[in-house]
Amino acid sequence: MHDFPTALRHWRRTRRLSQLDLASEAEVSPRHLAFLETGRSRPSRGMVLRLAGVMALPRGDQNGLLAAAGFAPQFPVLPLEAEEMAQVRAAMVWMIDRHAPYPALILDRLWRIVALNPPAERLFGPAGFAKGASLLDALADPAVFAGLIENWVEVGHHTALRLKAESARAGGIAALDRAVAALLAYPAIAAHQPRATGRAILPTVYRMGDHRLALVSTYAQFGAAEEVALSDMKIELMFPADPETRAALEGLVG
16 A cells, blocks of 8 residues: 555646646645645645545545545445445346346446346357456457457457556556557557548447347446445446347347
8 A cells, every 4th residue: 555645646647737736626735735745744534535536536546545644434345235235236237127138237347247137148148258257357368359249350449448548547457457458469459540430439240149239338327426336337238230230139039
């Protein structure tokens, strides 16, 4: 664990803020901020939370900054099975179940599958993806996705950019950075040059038996989430990108 001055400097630099910028946004004097970064002054709990809020730290990292300053955590860490999470579980199940006949799954901060609906099980099951599986681990061998996704080079390049951005926003997540490195070690993905297509969104084209399914995804998250894991959890809802895919998915359910 970093000491508070080191952790504060790390996050300020990660957010590309000067001391003057951060002091101004947090409404503290530049002198006081400089003293906090050198350890000449100790922050109050409120000051830690104010600085963390200005820098938009994830909930878990706000707890980490508090711990580095000697304070108890602000945000709870609860298992999804806890009684306090009952309404959250119900909302998740309601959303992905009612998304059928289209695939939907829930992913945690490290892209582990928390839950998936039956259409997603049918789509991803043959590739070995089930509840608890890590999509990041699978990226260590891009050939896994190359066998499942027809336009994998294009999708893989887009995925690398997304993971890199997620890691940067969180101040660096080693597991995401390793996945990016694995993707870019794949020569076709590293060499890929996106071209103008005029499309509104990039579809992912899956192979499911004899079916060719072109899907696009949207991600939902809980607003005002206080629990650490929940604040980073995302619900991926997949939609057909063309009439043929819609008919195929509806036919599979029928």
